[in-house]
Amino acid sequence: MSIFSNVQETELSCTKEVFLSAIRFATSTADSFPQFEDDLRTSAQEQVEFMLEDDENIPLVMGDDEIKVETRILVSKIFSSFENELFSLILEPDFANEEMEKKIMRSLSDLEWIHNTLLKMDLVKDFVSNWVNISSNLLKVIEDKRLDSIMWGLKIKLIEVTSKVLEAVGYGTVVLPAESRVELLKKWIPYIRKMKSLSDKTEPAFPYKMSEDLCQGVEGAIVSLVSALPSNDQAEILSDWISAEQVKYPDLSEAFEIWCYRTKSAKRRLDEALTESAMPLSPLISEEETSPLSRVPNIFPG
Incomplete structure (x- = not known):
C-alpha cells in the first residue's frame, strides 16, 4: 500500500x-516563437x-x-x-x-x-x-466614432462573449451582488440593442450579423437576470427599456409582466397587513384571552 x-x-x-x-x-501572450x-x-x-x-x-x-x-x-x-x-x-x-x-x-x-x-x-x-x-x-x-463602420467581426464577437457572461449570471451559475448585476445590464443592454438594430439594417449577405441563436440566448439571459433583481432595480431597467426607441429587442415583456404581478401582489399584501393592524380588538375577547400565555394548555390541573 x-x-x-x-x-x-x-x-x-x-x-x-x-x-x-x-x-x-x-x-501566454509572449511571442517566443512567432512562426509557430x-x-x-x-x-x-x-x-x-x-x-x-x-x-x-x-x-x-x-x-x-x-x-x-x-x-x-x-x-x-x-x-x-x-x-x-x-x-x-x-x-x-x-x-x-x-x-x-x-x-x-x-x-x-x-x-x-x-x-x-x-x-x-x-x-x-x-x-x-x-x-x-x-x-x-x-x-x-x-x-469610438472612428470605429462606427469598421471591425464588425470584433463587435459581434464581443457580444458573443458577453452572452456567456449574461447566461452565467442570469441562470445562477455565478452569483453576483445586485449592484453588479444592475451594472452589467445597464452597460451592455444599450450596446446590444444598438448592434441588433444596425445588424438588421444590413444587406442579407452581410457576414457579420447577430445570429438568431445569439439573439435568443442574450434575450433569455437578460429576462432571467432582470426578473431576479430587487423590485426597484427591475423598475429602473424596465423603465429604460420601455422608453428606448428600439423597444423590440431585447423583448423584456415577460420580465415586465412578472414585475407587474409581483408589485400588485406585494401591494395587496401590504394593504391587507395595514388593514389588519388598524382593526381594534373585539370587546368580547378579554385581556386574559389575548395574552400569549392564555394559549398555553394547562398541564397542571387543580
Missing part, C-alpha cells in the same frame, strides 16, 4: 505539472481540454490550491493584455490596421476558450468578475 501510495502521489504530481505547463502556454505561435498555442489548448475531459487524475488535481491560484493569475493577465490591446486600437494613427485587428480577435478567442475551460474547473466566476470590471473600458473603445 505504501508503494501504491507513492506511485499515486507521483502520478498526481506529474499530472499537475503537465496541466500547469499546458495552461501557461495556452494563455498559433500552432503551439492550439496544441497547448487541446492538451488542456483533453486532460479536463479524459485524464482520470484531473478531478483530484483540480482541488489543489496552487492550480486555482495559478489559473486565476493567468486569467487576470489575459484580461489585462486584451484590455491593453483594445486601447491601443484607438491610440494608433492607423486604427484600421488589419494586423492589429487580427491580434485583438485572437486575444478575444483566447478569452472565449479560457471561459469554457474555467467552466470545467468551477472557476468561471473569475471570468465573469473580470469581464464586469473591464466592461466600461471595452465599450468606451468599441463605441
